[in-house]
Each structure stands twice: as structure tokens, then as C-alpha cells.
Amino acid sequence: MIVITADQRGSRSSEDLVPAALQQISIIGGDRLPFAPDRNAGDEIQVATEDGRTALEIILHLVRTEEWAVGVGVGGMEEERGTEIRAARGEAFIHARAAVERAKAAPSRFALVGAEPSAAEDAEALIRLLLELRSRRTGPGWEVFDHLAAGESQKDIAARLGISETAVSLRARAAGLRADEAAVPALARVLDRLNGVGRP
Structure with missing residues (x-):
């Protein structure tokens, strides 16, 4: 499972952006989200998906707004408890918590933690390259x-x-739109591999 935990930056001095973000994430993810995205605690949001492309699109949307620190956790999930993401548990959620805390201090406001540390570090570095390219866009x-x-x-x-x-x-x-266009599907495949999609 790929879990995204995002924390609103400067929330104490700005409006609550959680409702609008949840609405946009629902539009992006559609039926590729096993749970409806939800407010995790206070000014945090949490969303889960098994699809690398969906996860990447949500990451790119949140980082582009410059309003969120975005942490991604990849790993297992315990058997589903109910239909709400708040009831879900597992290492993917633990990794997402560690990632969002690290993202708060990262220049890109993004971090990724996975069950396979070296593969997760590679995925994080590659996604950060795309985020750096986008940060320079006028x-x-x-x-x-x-x-x-x-x-x-x-x-x-x-x-x-x-x-x-x-x-x-x-x-x-x-x-850099050609590089962006080529990078997105490639990075989605990186996330899928990290998530174990296609493995026996």
C-alpha cells in the first residue's frame, strides 16, 4: 500500500485547507482509492492507494500548491477494518508518519519511507528531481x-x-515539459515496483 500523509504548512496563521484538498484528491484518485481521503488529525490529511500513478499525481498536486509537507509511506497494511482510512493500520501508515515528519524539514517538502530502505531512497531521490524541475517553472x-x-x-x-x-x-x-511528460509514467512505475505491484 502507498500511504500519503500531508501536513498543512503554517496552518496556525492561515485558513483550513483540508476540505478543499480532500475534494481535489478525491477527484484525482476516483475509484483508485480504497478509502475516502480524510483528515487525519488537526491540519493533516491522509490517503491510501495501491496505484503508483495515482499516488504520484496526488503528490505532485499537493507539492505544487506549496501549502503542504508531503510524506509517503510504502509497505504492508493490516486487514481492513471498516471503510474509513482512520481505521486502517500497518507499516505503510507508520512509514508515512516518519516520512511527513522528515518532509517538514526538507527543501522540497517531500519525503518517502518504504519497507525496502535502499529502494525507497532511490524513489525519493528520483521524485525530488522532478519536484526540483517543477519548482523552477514560471x-x-x-x-x-x-x-x-x-x-x-x-x-x-x-x-x-x-x-x-x-x-x-x-x-x-x-x-521542461517534455522531461516532465516522460518522468511521470517512469516514476509511477518506480512507485509500483516499490509497492510490490507485479511481483510474484
Whole structure:
């Protein structure tokens, strides 16, 4: 199981972002979440999934907002108790707790802990590379990214933004969108392997 525990940064001096985050995570995860994401304690949220792509999409969403310290735990889960994530237990949840505490002090605000320490360290390092790439992306770069993610072509984006297709391509290149596009499915597979998907 892949468990994400995220702690809202500066929650004592800002509004409660948990409800909006839970709603967005539910949209991202859909039926790939065995439990509905929920408030864990205070200003924390917790979500679990068996799917590496889903976990990565949630991680990337939360880190992009710059409002969360995100910890990921990968490991076993005890037999399900009820239908709420609060009732679930197991090493994945323990690892997620350790990860979020470490994430609070990490420059990327992200950390990952797994049952196989060396494999977990590799996965964390690779995901942090993508987070570093994204942290350098400008507003115009994110604008192009969001339109492409919505299925628009570069021609459509150029018309929408009132710029040339060449300008759109330059923004995409400066934003590292090709590297991002290639990295996401690769990193999802890394998480799946760490989670034991496909192993005998």
C-alpha cells in the first residue's frame, strides 16, 4: 500500500485547507482509492492507494500548491477494518508518519519511507528531481502545462493566449515539459515496483 500523509504548512496563521484538498484528491484518485481521503488529525490529511500513478499525481498536486509537507509511506497494511482510512493500520501508515515528519524539514517538502530502505531512497531521490524541475517553472510555463494537461493543442493554446505557436513551444521547452511528460509514467512505475505491484 502507498500511504500519503500531508501536513498543512503554517496552518496556525492561515485558513483550513483540508476540505478543499480532500475534494481535489478525491477527484484525482476516483475509484483508485480504497478509502475516502480524510483528515487525519488537526491540519493533516491522509490517503491510501495501491496505484503508483495515482499516488504520484496526488503528490505532485499537493507539492505544487506549496501549502503542504508531503510524506509517503510504502509497505504492508493490516486487514481492513471498516471503510474509513482512520481505521486502517500497518507499516505503510507508520512509514508515512516518519516520512511527513522528515518532509517538514526538507527543501522540497517531500519525503518517502518504504519497507525496502535502499529502494525507497532511490524513489525519493528520483521524485525530488522532478519536484526540483517543477519548482523552477514560471507562471507562463505552468499556464502552458495546464492547457496541455487539459488536452489542448499548442495551436489552441497559442490562440487562447494570443501568442504564436513558436512562443508556446519556447515556454514548453523552458518549463521542461517534455522531461516532465516522460518522468511521470517512469516514476509511477518506480512507485509500483516499490509497492510490490507485479511481483510474484
